[in-house]
Amino acid sequence: MAELVGVYAASHGPLIARDWHRLPDHLKQRLSAAYGELGRRITETGADVIVGLAPDHWTNFFLDNLPALCIGIGEEHGGPPEPFMRDFAPDPIPGDPALGRHILETALANGFEPALSYRLRLDHGLCLPLSRMTLSRMPRIVPMLINELEPPMLSYRRCLAWGRLLRSAIASYPAPARVAILATGGLSHSIGEPTMGAIDEDFDRRCIDALTRGEEGPLVDLLEHGAARAGNGAHEIRNWAVAHGAADCRGFELLDYLPAPDVYVGCAFAAWRV
Amino acid sequence: MRDYWLSKLCFDLQEPARVADYRRDRAAVLDRYPLKPEVRAAVLADDVAHLARLTNPYLLRYYFAAAGMPDAEFIARLRAGASDPDAATAGG
Numbered sequence: 379m380a381e382l383v384g385v386y387a388a389s390h391g392p393l394i395a396r397d398w399h400r401l402p403d404h405l406k407q408r409l410s411a412a413y414g415e416l417g418r419r420i421t422e423t424g425a426d427v428i429v430g431l432a433p434d435h436w437t438n439f440f441l442d443n444l445p446a447l448c449i450g451i452g453e454e455h456g457g458p459p460e461p462f463m464r465d466f467a468p469d470p471i472p473g474d475p476a477l478g479r480h481i482l483e484t485a486l487a488n489g490f491e492p493a494l495s496y497r498l499r500l501d502h503g504l505c506l507p508l509s510r511m512t513l514s515r516m517p518r519i520v521p522m523l524i525n526e527l528e529p530p531m532l533s534y535r536r537c538l539a540w541g542r543l544l545r546s547a548i549a550s551y552p553a554p555a556r557v558a559i560l561a562t563g564g565l566s567h568s569i570g571e572p573t574m575g576a577i578d579e580d581f582d583r584r585c586i587d588a589l590t591r592g593e594e595g596p597l598v599d600l601l602e603h604g605a606a607r608a609g610n611g612a613h614e615i616r617n618w619a620v621a622h623g624a625a626d627c628r629g630f631e632l633l634d635y636l637p638a639p640d641v642y643v644g645c646a647f648a649a650w651r652v
Numbered sequence: 653m654r655d656y657w658l659s660k661l662c663f664d665l666q667e668p669a670r671v672a673d674y675r676r677d678r679a680a681v682l683d684r685y686p687l688k689p690e691v692r693a694a695v696l697a698d699d700v701a702h703l704a705r706l707t708n709p710y711l712l713r714y715y716f717a718a719a720g721m722p723d724a725e726f727i728a729r730l731r732a733g734a735s736d737p738d739a740a741t742a743g744g
Contacts (some may be wrong), residue, residue, distance in 0.1 A: 410718065435710065436663055436708075436710060436711060436714070437666075440659075440660070440663050441654060441656060441659055441660075442656075459666070461668055507741070527653075527708060527710050528708055567711055569709055569710050570704070570708070570709025570710055570711070570712040570713035570730070571709050571730065572727075572731045572734035572735075574713075574723075574726075574727045574730060575727055610709055610710075633666045
């Protein structure tokens with residue numbers, strides 16, 4: 379039987395890769411320490427598969443075909459297309475078609491309707507944290523890409539339900555596998571809006587407090603009513619909500635939070651109690 | 653609402669080879685997209701505020717990065733557009 383060995387989250391941002399050499403040393407040190415700690419913890423779990431919860435930054439999908447949630451069930455996935463991610467390895471990225479398909483079938487059997495893909499390209503949203511974590515070896519990846527760029531989107535309550543579904547799917551997977559979950563994105567940030575560059579630190583801290591305490595109702599209320607005002611990038615907190623549900627809303631340990639205007643993102647890093 | 657062909661232009665310009673083509677001959681690339689005249693005019697005028705109302709913000713950012721506009725200028729134009737009541741009602 380498969381085992382859920384850890385649930386983690388990390389922010390991402392293109393400038394963390396593209397402008398790395400220009401960022402202040404103190405910011406690079408904090409970011410490196412946070413990503414490195416996540417990498418150390420994931421390595422310690424011995425995870426051989428990571429379910430990656432991430433947005434699709436207009437990489438695989440466009441306005442002519444835009445699934446609310448898509449599960450990658452291919453044997454491999456394409457690496458990031460962005461030029462600033464060209465040093466990312468490996469490319470292609472190994473997938474886990476059996477686990478991916480099991481999650482897909484479990485979802486369909488329980489009232490969820492995800493899309494599927496046999497060949498996704500994984501952009502900086504997932505690959506930037508993976509590369510900065512400097513994992514000792516790259517686990518197989520089952521991507522779950524959630525529409526967090528173009529409204530309408532999944533409700534936060536539905537994201538929690540998706541997390542519980544994911545937890546039950548992993549628990550019922552009959553093959554031996556050590557499975558970690560990695561949510562990426564958020565917290566507050568704004569891209570291509572007049573508030574671009576602004577970070578809503580108050581919102582971020584309330585969000586972190588609710589996640590730390592293991593709340594469900596207050597968290598949903600906060601996200602449903604507050605996330606949209608924290609910038610369009612805050613829609614990516616849906617990934618954190620799925621992770622929260624997968625961790626049975628048991629609360630998390632905040633590894634670091636740094637509002638980082640240099641990269642336009644309120645950056646947070648966390649590990650749930652599973 | 654989204655303007656599909658403007659959005660498609662922004663989406664396509666994520667590819668570096670297309671960016672090079674676009675910077676070399678903007679009009680020739682625009683000819684491949686059936687843009688409405690007012691949208692084409694806004695593209696040619698780098699009218700950030702007008703285009704912001706017609707496409708996804710991420711795609712808008714990709715477009716102006718491809719067009720060579722620095723982030724600071726892009727953000728300044730977004731903010732100017734948001735605070736301009738005439739711009740806010742034009743072109744909806």
